[in-house]
Amino acid sequence: MAEKILAINAGSSSLKFKLYAMPAETVMMSGQLDRIGTKTSSFTYVIAGKQSKLVSPIADFVAAIQMVIDTLLSSHVIASKTEIVGVGHRISHGGKYYSQPVLVDADVKAKIHELSVLSPLHNPVNLLGIEAFEKLLPAAKEVAIFDTAFHHTIPAKAYMYALPYSYYEDHGIRRYGFHGPSHEYIAQRAPELFGREQTRRMISCHLGNGGSLTALLDGQSVNSSMGFTPLAGIVMGTRSGDIDPEIIPYIEEELHLDSHAVREMLNQDSGLLGLSGISNDIRDLDIAAEAGNKRAQLALDVYVHQIQQYIGAYTTDLQGLDTLVFTAGIGEHSALIRQRVCENLGYLGVRIDPVKNEANALSIEAADSRVKVAVIPTDEEIVIARDVVQVLGDQA
Template sequence: MKVMAVNAGSSSIKFQLLDMPSETQITSGIVERIGSENALFTIKYNGEKHVVETSILDHGVGVNLILEGLIKHHVIKDINEIEGVGHRVVQGGEVFKDSVLIDEKVLQQIVDLGEMAPLHNPANATGIKAFKAVLPNVPQVAVFDTTFHQTMDKDAYLYGTPYEWYTKYGIRKYGFHGTSHQYVSEKANQLMGTTDTKVVVCHIGNGASLSAVKDGHCVDTSMGFTPLEGFPMGTRSGSIDPAITSYMANKLNASAQEITDILNKKSGYLGISGISNDARDIEQAIVEGNERARLAFDVQAKQIADYIGSYHIYMGGLDAICFTAGIGENSSVLRQMIIDRLAVLGVKLDAELNKLRGERLISTADSKVKVFIIPTDEEVMIARDTIRISHK
C-alpha cells in the first residue's frame, strides 16, 4: 500500500511516498516558494535528485506538479496507486485526541483551530483541500502534533492563569512535535526491551522541545500553548517573564505582535550569538573562540538540563534520555554540554561513542541513565496513522 505523508506550509509542500506496512521510503521531495513565478519543485528517487524551477501560483498547482512528477519519474504508473494521504496538522486543541479521517466537519475544525496556530493550521488546511481536490476518493487523514501530549494530567498542562481562560478560551499547554516524540519514545522502549520505562525525548532542531514519557504515555512537555514556550531554540526565545513583552513594547515603541515576532524570529541562537540560527555556525564560532556563540549553547544546554531534572522528579526516576532531530542527532558538542550538567543524576557519556552518528547507545556501561541517539521519522508515524485510521 502506497501512502503519501504531507507537511504543507504557507508557501511549501513537503512530501514522502512510503510503501506500507514495510515503511520503506519510495520517494521524497518539496515544493517551495508557492505563490511565485520562480517556485521550485524537488523530487528525490533512486538516488537521483531532480529540481525544476517554474511558476506555482497556489497549492493546487503544487499538488498537481507532485503527482505529475511521480508519474514522470516512473515512481508510480498512475495516481490510483496512492491509497492514502496523511497530513501533518500542527494544532488539534482539545478537539482531537487522536488522528482522524478528514471530512468537511473535520476540515472546518482544523480551520477554526487556526486562531491558536495562525502560521500553521491555515496552511495545513490549504494542503488538505488541494490533495482532496485531486484525489477525492482517497482516504485523507489528519495527524496532529498535539495528540501525543493529550495524556498529560491537568497539573502538567494548566497555567496559573484564571481558570476561565482555560474553560472559555482553551488557554493551556498543548505541546508540539508529537509524532517525533511518539516515534522516538517507542523506539527507545524497543531498544530497552520493555514499555515499563521513564524516558525523556530531546527533539532539538531549529524548533526544539522535550517530553517526559512514562510507560509509553506523555506526562509533560516543554512547548506550551504555542511552540514559543520552552527553552531557547534557533530563533525562538523559549519561556521568558511575560512582563518583558509590555516593557519592551514601550522601550521599542512596538506593538505586541512585533514583540512576539522578535521572540519567534530574532531570538534563541540568533539573538544571543548575533551570528546565526544554525547550530553548525554556532559550533564553528565556538571553535574560533566566540564567547557569545558559546553562550548561546550554554543557555540552551542549561535550560534543557533543568527540564530533564524536573522530569526526573515528576516521573519518579529516569531510564533513558534520547536525542533526536537535526541538532540532537548531529551535535556531539551540545549533547556533551547537556549531559555534563546531569552528572548529579549519574548520567555519563562515552566520549568516543558520542562522536558517532546514527541510532546508537552513547552512554557508558556504568551510567545510571541510558543515553541514545535515535533519528526521528515523523513521516513513518503519519503513514502508520493513515493506515490505522483509514482501515477502521
C-alpha cells in the same frame, strides 16, 4: 492488497513527504522541497535508493505538490493518481478538539484555521497543504494528524496554568505539547531497541530548528516543554522559548508595538538568532563561537542550559531516569550539543562515551553510565502513515 499512503509534513517554506505501500510500510519514494516561493527552490527525492535533485523556482505549495505528483507518475512509482488512497497531514495545533487523528472535512478545516492564531508559523501552511491535495488528488482521503494529540495523556497538574480557571473552561488555555508524531515514534521505537524495562522512564529530546522535550512514562507523555503554543519551552532557532510574561506588555508599551509585531518578534526574530545576531543554525554558531564570537557562544550556552534544566525537571516527574534520547536534526547530528548537555548530568548517572558520541552511534553512554543515552533518528512520517491506515480502516 497494498494501499499507497502519502505522509506529508509541511513547514513554513518546505514540504517533506514519503509514499508508503501499507501495511508493509515500504517506502516507495521520499523527498523534500525547500525554499518554496523563492527562485532557489529545490526538490530532492529518493526512489529505489537513488537520489535526484532539481533546483528551480517553485511558486507555492500547489506547485510543489504538483511537482511531487508529476515525479511519481513520470518515475512510474505510480501509474495513476488514483492509486494514492490516503494522504496524512501533520497539523501543528489541534487545541482542545482533537486527541486522535481524524478524517478531514469542512469542520476540521475550520478548526485548523481557528487555531492558526496559536500556531501562526504552521497551522496556516498545514491548511494550504490539505487544500492543495484536495484539489490535485480528489480521489484520496485526507487525514489530519495533530502534533498535540499524543500529549493528551499529560495530567492536569502539568498542563494547567495558574490563570483564572474560566480561561481553561471557556477558551481551552492549557499546556498542549507539540512534536507529537516524533515523540510518539521515540516512545514506540526505543522499547523495540532496548526493551520495555530500560525505557519505562524516558526523556525524548526533539532538537531541531524547533525543539521540545517530553517526559515519557511507560510510553505515554506525562509532560512536555512546549505549551499553549509551540513558542514555549526551550530556546529554539528563531523562537524565544519561555520568558517572563510581563516582558510582553512592557515591550508593547516601551517600543510602541502591537500584539502582531510582538508575536512576530517572539516567533521569528528571537531564539538562537536573536541572541547571537548571526544565525538560527547551530552549525553556524559552532563555527562563530570557535572563532571567538561571544554572542554565538552565549546563544549556545543558554540553549544547552535550558535543555539541562528540563531534563532535571522531567527526571523529577518520572521519579528517576532510565533512558535519555536525542532526536531530530540537532539531536541526531550535533555531537557537540549532546556532549555539552550531558556533561552536567553526572548527578543523574548520565555519562557518555566521546568516541561513540562523535560517531553518532545508536547508544552513546559510557560503560559506567547508569542511564542509557541513545541517538534515534525520528520518523514522523511512518507515524502519520500508520494513523492514516487506522482512520481509513475505521471508515470502512
